[in-house]
Amino acid sequence: xxxxxxxxxLSWIDPSLLALTALGTFAGIYIGAIPxxxxxxxxxxxxSFTFTWDVNPALALIAGVYTGGVYGGSRSAVLLNIPGAxxxxxxxxDGYPMAQRGEAGRAIGLATVMSVIGGFVGILxxxxxxxxxxxxxxxxxxxxxxxxxxxxxxxxxxxSGESLAKxxxxxxxxxxxxxxxxxQMTAExxxxxxxxxxxxxxxxxxxxxxxxxxxxxxxxxxRPDLPPIRQKVDRIVPPWGALRRHLPLTxxxxxxxVVVGAxxxxxxxxxxxxAYDAARRSVKNPTHPFGQGAEEGVVxxxxxxxxxxxxxxxxxxxxxxxxxxxTAVIIGALFIHGLKPGPMLMIETPHLFWFTVGNxxxxxxxxxxxxxxxxxxxxxxxxxxxxxxxxLILVLSVVGTYAIQNSATDVLWMLGFGIxxxxxxxxxxxxxPVVLGMILGPLMDAxxxxxxxxxxxxxxxxxxxxxxxxxxxxxxxxxxxxxAQATWRAWRGRRAPVx
Amino acid sequence: MSDAPLxxxxxxxxxxxxxxxxxxxxxxxxxxxLPALGLAAALPAPALAQWNPSRPVTIVVPFPPGxxxxxxxxxxxxxxxxxxxxxxxxDNKPGAQTVIGAEAVARxxxxxxxxxxxSGTTLTINPLxxxxxxxxxxxxxxxxxxxxxxxxxxxRPGIPNTLEGFVAHVRANPGKVTWGHNGRGSFNHIAxxxxxxxxxxxxxxxxxxxxxxxxxxxxxxxxxxxxxGGATGLQVARSGRAKIIGWTGESRLPNLPxxxxxxxxxxxxxxxxxxxxxxxxxxxxxxxxxxxxxxxxxxxDPTLRERLLDQGILAAGGTPADFxxxxxxxxxxxxxxxxxxxxxx
Numbered sequence: 103x104x105x106x107x108x109x110x111x112l113s114w115i116d117p118s119l120l121a122l123t124a125l126g127t128f129a130g131i132y133i134g135a136i137p138x139x140x141x142x143x144x145x146x147x148x149x150s151f152t153f154t155w156d157v158n159p160a161l162a163l164i165a166g167v168y169t170g171g172v173y174g175g176s177r178s179a180v181l182l183n184i185p186g187a188x189x190x191x192x193x194x195x196d197g198y199p200m201a202q203r204g205e206a207g208r209a210i211g212l213a214t215v216m217s218v219i220g221g222f223v224g225i226l227x228x229x230x231x232x233x234x235x236x237x238x239x240x241x242x243x244x245x246x247x248x249x250x251x252x253x254x255x256x257x258x259x260x261x262s263g264e265s266l267a268k269x270x271x272x273x274x275x276x277x278x279x280x281x282x283x284x285x286q287m288t289a290e291x292x293x294x295x296x297x298x299x300x301x302x303x304x305x306x307x308x309x310x311x312x313x314x315x316x317x318x319x320x321x322x323x324x325r326p327d328l329p330p331i332r333q334k335v336d337r338i339v340p341p342w343g344a345l346r347r348h349l350p351l352t353x354x355x356x357x358x359x360v361v362v363g364a365x366x367x368x369x370x371x372x373x374x375x376x377a378y379d380a381a382r383r384s385v386k387n388p389t390h391p392f393g394q395g396a397e398e399g400v401v402x403x404x405x406x407x408x409x410x411x412x413x414x415x416x417x418x419x420x421x422x423x424x425x426x427x428x429t430a431v432i433i434g435a436l437f438i439h440g441l442k443p444g445p446m447l448m449i450e451t452p453h454l455f456w457f458t459v460g461n462x463x464x465x466x467x468x469x470x471x472x473x474x475x476x477x478x479x480x481x482x483x484x485x486x487x488x489x490x491x492x493x494l495i496l497v498l499s500v501v502g503t504y505a506i507q508n509s510a511t512d513v514l515w516m517l518g519f520g521i522x523x524x525x526x527x528x529x530x531x532x533x534x535p536v537v538l539g540m541i542l543g544p545l546m547d548a549x550x551x552x553x554x555x556x557x558x559x560x561x562x563x564x565x566x567x568x569x570x571x572x573x574x575x576x577x578x579x580x581x582x583x584x585x586a587q588a589t590w591r592a593w594r595g596r597r598a599p600v601x
Numbered sequence: 602m603s604d605a606p607l608x609x610x611x612x613x614x615x616x617x618x619x620x621x622x623x624x625x626x627x628x629x630x631x632x633x634x635l636p637a638l639g640l641a642a643a644l645p646a647p648a649l650a651q652w653n654p655s656r657p658v659t660i661v662v663p664f665p666p667g668x669x670x671x672x673x674x675x676x677x678x679x680x681x682x683x684x685x686x687x688x689x690x691x692d693n694k695p696g697a698q699t700v701i702g703a704e705a706v707a708r709x710x711x712x713x714x715x716x717x718x719x720s721g722t723t724l725t726i727n728p729l730x731x732x733x734x735x736x737x738x739x740x741x742x743x744x745x746x747x748x749x750x751x752x753x754x755x756x757r758p759g760i761p762n763t764l765e766g767f768v769a770h771v772r773a774n775p776g777k778v779t780w781g782h783n784g785r786g787s788f789n790h791i792a793x794x795x796x797x798x799x800x801x802x803x804x805x806x807x808x809x810x811x812x813x814x815x816x817x818x819x820x821x822x823x824x825x826x827x828x829x830g831g832a833t834g835l836q837v838a839r840s841g842r843a844k845i846i847g848w849t850g851e852s853r854l855p856n857l858p859x860x861x862x863x864x865x866x867x868x869x870x871x872x873x874x875x876x877x878x879x880x881x882x883x884x885x886x887x888x889x890x891x892x893x894x895x896x897x898x899x900x901x902d903p904t905l906r907e908r909l910l911d912q913g914i915l916a917a918g919g920t921p922a923d924f925x926x927x928x929x930x931x932x933x934x935x936x937x938x939x940x941x942x943x944x945x946x
Contacts, residue, residue: 146666146693149675240821284697287808288785298704298735302696366813422836423816427665430813434667437832438675440908444839548810555807556779556823 109453110460112158119162123461126166127468133167134174135186137311138502141171142427149435157439157454162461164435168428169221169465172370172407173473176213180206180400181484182495184315184502188307189370189407191537192378194314195261196392196399203395206481207335212397213404214473215340216352220405221466223356224363224412228419229459232448235413236420238573239364244556245567247549249577250362251542254372256584257379260392261534268531276539277546279304286544287551299511306540308503308516313533316520319495321527326489333481339474344397351381351398352405359406363413369426370407371541377406383584408469412462418443419455652887654714657688660878661709662718663702665695668812669832669912673748673876674718676908680899685891698786699723700735707740711881713888716744721788721874725931729939730786738932741879742889743924745896746917748876748909751850751862752792753834754780755843756826757819764847764861767826768800775803781815781827784808786944792849792872793828795938796863799870819843830874831913848913849873856910875917875931877924893921 113119126148133144144167152160175190180197193213200209227235255273262269282293283303294300355377362373381392381402388396414425422444424430433443441447441454448455486494503516523533557564568578660678664670671693678689694702699722706717717723719741728738756762760778761770771778782790785808797804807824809815812833818824820842827837831854837843848854848862849872863870878896880889897918899905906916919927 142666149666240817242817243821243823244818284784286784286810290785296733298697298700298733301698302701366817367811417817421816421820421840423820424667424813427667430665430811431667434672434675437672437908437912440911442836442839442911444836446839552807552809552818555805558777558805 106452106456109456110463112453112457113162113461113464119159119461120464122159122162123166123464124468126163126168127170127465128166128472130167130170130172131174131177131469131472132170134171134190135177136502136505137178137184137186137315137498138307138505140187140307140506141168142431143506144171145428145431149431149438152435157436157441158457160435160439161432161454161458164432165458165461166465166468168411169408169462169469170472172411173214173217173404173469175407176217176400176404177210177480178498180209180213181480182315182491182498183318184311184495184499187371188310188541189374189410190403191310191314191371191534191541192374192403193400195378195534196390196394196396199390199393199395200397200400201333201481201484202331204331204334205395206333206484207338207477208340208397209400210477210480211338211340211474212344212348212400214470214477215345216348216401216405217408217473218466218470219349219352220356220359220407220409221411221469222463223353223405224360224409224415225459225462225466226412227360227409228412228415228462232416232420235360235364236417238361239366239417239425240421241571241573242365243567243571243574244549244552245564246574246577247365247368248546248553249574249581250368250372250376251546251549253379253577253581253584254375254542255538255546256581256588257375257382257538258535259588260379260382261532261538263393263532264530269535272526272531272533272535273539276536276541277543278539279309279536280306280540280543281547286548304540305506305509305512305515306537307506308512309519309540310537311499311503312516312519312521313523313537315495315499316517317523317527317533319492319499320520320524322488322492322495326487326492328488330485330487330491333485335478335481338477348397348401351385351401354384355381355402355405356409359409360413360416362406363410364416364425366417366423366425368545369414369428370410372545373410373413374403374407375538375541377402379584383587408466415458415462419447419458422447652713652885652891654685654687654888654891656714657690658685658713658892659690659692659715660718661692661694661702661706661715663694663696663699663720663723666691666693669750669830669914670718670720670876672832672912673909673914676905677718677747677878677896677899680902680905681895684895684898698727698784700727700731703727704735706879706881707736709881711742711883711885713880713884713892716878716880716892717741718747719877719879721750721931724877724879724928725874725935726786726788726791726939729932729936730944738928740882742882742884743921743928744878744880744889744892745900745921746875746877746919746924746927747896747900748917749850749915750830750874750876750913751848751854751915752789752828752872752874753831753845753848753860753913754826754828755819755834755837755845757822757824757843759822760825762844762846764863764866767846768802771802771804776805779805779807779825781807781809781818781824781829783812783815783829784810788874789828789830791935791939791942791944792874794942795872796828796849796870798938798941799867835911835913850915854910854913854915857913875927876914877928889921 133139175186176193178184178186179190179194183198185191197209258273358377359373388398390396414429417423418429568574662674682689703723709715838845
């Protein structure tokens with residue numbers, strides 16, 4: 103045990119590791135904040151730089167970038183309505199309306215503190231319950247992924263704005279867009295119209311930037327004369343009362359984040375969406391209605407996506423299975439350094455495990471420091487005149503999209519979706535459900551078909567499967583309850599409209 | 602051109618963004634290279650044989666970062682950089698069964714500064730099943746056969762864990778035993794189809810995108826077996842919850858002498874994929890020769906060979922002509938089966 107503490111504190115004591123973690127976290131925040139620059143990409147690039155280094159400094163830098171990057175996406179989501187990364191999509195839903203009310207500083211402050219709390223919950227889970235959580239992650243069957251995707255899709259209900267029908271249309275459109283490209287099971291081209299350009303599918307980060315960023319800029323350009331929104335920056339650090347009020351929600355959302363992060367193939371983006379949906383369902387009296395700047399709408403996804411970081415490390419360190427795209431890259435890095443991820447890693451090289459845990463904790467402390475500084479400067483961005491802000495968003499969107507894979511085609515996609523999104527908004531359709539569909543559609547498709555194969559294509563056996571494990575039964579019960587609750591609310595709403 | 606750049610120790614490798622800051626913001630590099638090229642043209646023929654890259658060499662990896670192809674490319678790049686006297690940067694261009702990355706290299710300038718880290722999917726399988734493939738094998742000039750990769754079968758607990766036992770089990774339960782692969786038309790799917798055809802097995806295939814979900818389902822027991830590359834197979838085996846029962850290579854791996862190959866029991870049943878470096882066709886022979894020399898030296902490095910072997914990858918080598926011959930043999934090996942399977946991309 104004393105050894106473990108020593109390894110845990112290694113990066114806190116060693117000045118170069120301390121500096122690398124700080125640098126990584128700082129850089130991560132800004133990489134995450136710029137739409138298109140993704141954490142996965144940043145980590146992939148860093149790995150090549152850290153090639154000749156020892157493994158500890160390399161891991162320190164990567165942990166910092168990962169922690170900072172997952173959080174950084176919230177900045178642009180709140181200030182510009184462009185989620186810096188898919189993990190910040192849910193944050194934009196209420197963060198941006200908060201900024202529109204002049205509360206950008208408060209939104210970012212909350213996002214920072216809750217991200218740090220979520221991050222620590224993830225680390226705690228990694229340190230104390232990694233084997234148990236990886237067992238849970240293993241027990242999640244394809245049919246459970248289907249239920250998770252469906253639960254996520256229920257969010258369409260709250261993202262639809264004025265018309266549920268329009269929201270469902272947009273969600274369905276998103277699912278179809280998400281299915282474009284080679285079918286992953288049969289390699290059959292779907293909706294590609296015989297072109298190779300569509301074989302790889304529609305780049306959904308480009309679509310996300312277009313739908314959120316460009317369409318918003320175009321909407322703002324319709325009224326360039328409106329005065330900019332004055333931002334209140336007197337209280338950046340959230341008051342104690344607000345923290346206490348949101349703490350239960352933070353812990354619940356973090357738990358969702360840890361488990362979803364530990365599932366292979368799902369990361370911070372889906373964790374944040376599910377946590378947002380759970381919050382919308384469970385919080386009785388939000389500070390404002392969800393979608394109109396509820397603090398809970400920022401707290402839930404931000405705690406969940408940072409908790410998912412610790413979650414994603416769990417299957418990587420215990421089983422050698424990547425929990426998300428970033429940990430897949432880290433596994434590659436460990437191989438390059440001659441280490442073999444898997445359960446033996448914890449037995450043969452326990453120092454690496456405790457070093458990682460301690461280092462992630464350190465990165466979260468730096469996140470708190472860097473996250474809470476510079477907010478005043480950032481919020482000035484939201485105070486810029488619309489005639490300046492809209493072109494700025496356009497430029498950022500183009501640069502960010504090009505940076506994804508240096509592809510001018512992606513920029514055209516992004517602009518196309520931006521213009522399409524503008525017209526959708528003009529006619530009262532919301533763009534949120536489209537992006538949601540694009541993310542969850544492929545997950546739903548693959549998990550349903552895998553579940554059917556393991557049920558020998560027998561629908562009865564497929565349904566019986568839900569009685570076979572407590573995870574399946576529990577998730578199915580949550581889905582049914584959510585549907586029942588929504589139906590009940592709709593029915594009650596029709597009888598006596600809630601003001 | 603001289604070997605002068607060797608004096609400066611190059612930075613090992615940059616990542617997928619390699620084209621952003623340095624090259625686009627500071628085009629000075631390429632402008633500086635122009636007079637150098639003029640100088641090269643003026644030199645007598647023997648000097649031309651000493652071709653050297655004038656700017657960083659890019660290796661396009663048609664897979665996302667982190668996988669075996671990417672790790673191999675990065676290990677190679679690290680060793681090649683000092684030998685070439687230039688940075689060797691990795692550019693990940695994943696997607697569409699490697700078509701996107703391959704097409705980028707097929708269309709790149711044939712000046713010796715761009716190579717593809719191809720796998721069997723790109724140049725053995727795709728040309729045989731692709732109807733509208735935007736590249737042909739003739740668009741590439743082979744540089745080096747980097748490595749050979751046998752597949753392995755790993756099974757969950759509860760499934761017979763010897764090769765013969767497993768095969769008997771599948772035959773006794775037709776259509777019931779599941780095996781995971783990376784999607785129809787992927788190399789491991791086709792390798793599985795070969796095994797099924799040769800051994801007359803009726804097993805249920807399940808397609809996955811990437812390895813993580815497959816590993817998860819195998820370890821969770823919802824999938825009976827996976828036929829995967831060594832890196833993934835060894836990783837699941839290390840978890841202690843699944844076992845590798847056999848490999849599809851020509852002989853046992855030197856580091857795993859107790860794990861059998863199909864070929865021992867069913868002679869001729871071999872299914873391997875490969876990694877190789879290829880330049881765009883019409884790359885000057887002098888450039889190909891220089892790149893081959895550097896890459897072959899890198900692939901012969903003992904640490905690199907050991908790192909690859911840890912992932913079930915056997916480093917290869919040889920001349921561009923050897924690689925060309927290998928590619929022809931592989932295409933011949935798979936063509937009849939793929940015609941029968943009737944998969945089109």
